[in-house]
Amino acid sequence: MNCERIQECFIDYQSGTLPTADAAQIRNHLKSCLTCQREWSGLQETLLKLDRLPTPVPSGRMAAQFYAWLEEEQRTADAPNPFAIARSRLDALIASWLPARPLFQAAAGLALLLGGIWAGSHLLNEQPSPQPTPSAAEARLLAEVSDLRNRVDSMGQFVAYSLQQQQSGNRRLQGVLTTLDRSETNDRVLAELLNTLAFDPSTNVRLCALEALYPHVGRDEVRAGVLAALPREASPLVQVAMIDFVAAARDHAAAPALEELTRSLSIDKAVRDAARRALVQL
Amino acid sequence: MLAVRAGDLARLGDLFERHQQPLYGFFVRITGQRTASEDLVQLVFYRILKYRHTYRDEGKFSAWIYHLARKVAADHFRKHTSKAARDVEPEVVEALPDHSPKPDEKAARNDDLALMQSALSQLPDEQREVLVLHRFQNLRHDEIARLLDCSVGAVKVRAHRALATLRDVYFRLRRERLA
Numbered sequence: 001m002n003c004e005r006i007q008e009c010f011i012d013y014q015s016g017t018l019p020t021a022d023a024a025q026i027r028n029h030l031k032s033c034l035t036c037q038r039e040w041s042g043l044q045e046t047l048l049k050l051d052r053l054p055t056p057v058p059s060g061r062m063a064a065q066f067y068a069w070l071e072e073e074q075r076t077a078d079a080p081n082p083f084a085i086a087r088s089r090l091d092a093l094i095a096s097w098l099p100a101r102p103l104f105q106a107a108a109g110l111a112l113l114l115g116g117i118w119a120g121s122h123l124l125n126e127q128p129s130p131q132p133t134p135s136a137a138e139a140r141l142l143a144e145v146s147d148l149r150n151r152v153d154s155m156g157q158f159v160a161y162s163l164q165q166q167q168s169g170n171r172r173l174q175g176v177l178t179t180l181d182r183s184e185t186n187d188r189v190l191a192e193l194l195n196t197l198a199f200d201p202s203t204n205v206r207l208c209a210l211e212a213l214y215p216h217v218g219r220d221e222v223r224a225g226v227l228a229a230l231p232r233e234a235s236p237l238v239q240v241a242m243i244d245f246v247a248a249a250r251d252h253a254a255a256p257a258l259e260e261l262t263r264s265l266s267i268d269k270a271v272r273d274a275a276r277r278a279l280v281q282l
Numbered sequence: 283m284l285a286v287r288a289g290d291l292a293r294l295g296d297l298f299e300r301h302q303q304p305l306y307g308f309f310v311r312i313t314g315q316r317t318a319s320e321d322l323v324q325l326v327f328y329r330i331l332k333y334r335h336t337y338r339d340e341g342k343f344s345a346w347i348y349h350l351a352r353k354v355a356a357d358h359f360r361k362h363t364s365k366a367a368r369d370v371e372p373e374v375v376e377a378l379p380d381h382s383p384k385p386d387e388k389a390a391r392n393d394d395l396a397l398m399q400s401a402l403s404q405l406p407d408e409q410r411e412v413l414v415l416h417r418f419q420n421l422r423h424d425e426i427a428r429l430l431d432c433s434v435g436a437v438k439v440r441a442h443r444a445l446a447t448l449r450d451v452y453f454r455l456r457r458e459r460l461a
């Protein structure tokens with residue numbers, strides 16, 4: 001080994017992690033090489049001083065804050081989460097849609113993912129910050145929001161919208177989900193849901209609106225509303241869901257619209273297939 | 283950690299007890315800021331909980347915790363890029379435990395350690411990090427290599443350079459003080 005190689009091994013030599021043969025080589029070299037001797041002693045002194053630096057000890061404030069935060073987290077985790085109820089419904093619904101619908105599995109995954117993110121941001125907003133200074137709490141929240149944005153961005157292949165839209169989308173989603181838990185739904189709510197289904201820019205919100213309409217699939221005006229929104233719908237995910245919706249109701253009025261879809265070459269093949277299957281069902 | 287991942291939040295307290303001090307030491311040495319470091323430790327545990335589902339039971343938990351800690355530190359630096367915010371707080375050195383009987387000795391020793399502290403803070407970030415991880419956090423070179431996503435050889439070279447730089451800066455500071 002030359003001097004340079006010898007000196008590169010000094011750290012390992014000092015900490016005793018060098019193989020015995022290498023260590024012996026270094027020991028021998030040090031006996032005869034003045035340059036390396038100087039390097040070695042300078043390095044040893046540096047390491048000695050470095051290791052003598054005191055270990056920083058945190059104040060009691062840190063532990064107190066941590067345990068206050070942990071307690072709060074546990075309380076939140078133990079409390080029944082209203083969103084979990086809605087999500088389990090969504091789960092059940094999607095499961096009922098599932099037979100031979102790979103596209104829908106993707107939709108289900110997306111819906112749950114968005115749901116999870118929504119729940120996360122929701123809980124985050126509600127959770128009291130363990131920080132005593134509002135500015136630190138704010139910075140933390142900002143950090144988490146930007147984190148959230150990154151996660152949304154990473155799903156860009158599915159749904160691309162900005163954080164701003166995402167937030168307002170969350171609010172809209174929340175609105176739709178609350179209707180899921182209502183026992184009776186009046187006409188005004190149904191009209192709002194149909195409006196959401198037709199015009200909301202978020203695929204996820206439209207899917208949820210459609211789910212909320214499912215209990216009312218027997219009503220003519222609901223099926224008519226869904227059928228009216230179908231030609232305007234751009235997302236294959238929602239298109240397939242709408243087709244399943246009218247097929248589930250065995251609504252013969254849907255046949256012309258479905259036939260139209262099977263003939264259209266500009267739409268997704270999965271949608272055309274779904275329309276064809278639905279026609280058989282009718 | 284596996285218990286925490288499975289939803290047993292109370293066990294996060296065990297993790298905190300085991301890792302709070304080393305983590306705090308890591309942040310103080312990387313940032314030179316005591317108060318901010320307490321918040322950064324808190325942030326690490328916040329993220330442990332948040333990302334607990336991504337924890338894989340491969341390798342040591344300490345590797346994962348430093349993975350999170352490095353990201354937290356990087357975020358911190360991104361937010362506080364001004365030089366002033368990164369200067370070492372004087373109390374980092376002043377708060378030394380004192381076992382020396384004579385005031386002179388104590389002053390000299392504290393002076394010396396202050397020089398070393400200052401030299402450490404003058405290292406380039408990536409050199410200081412390797413040194414801190416190895417000497418203070420007691421991570422092996424191969425563990426650091428996995429953490430930094432580079433080869434063991436690269437870590438050794440970086441550690442060697444860091445030590446050489448530290449030595450040069452330290453001796454320069456000492457010469458300046460004597461002059």
Ligand SMILES: [Zn+2]
Pocket residue numbers: 002003004006029033034035036037
């Ligand atoms: Zn030599």
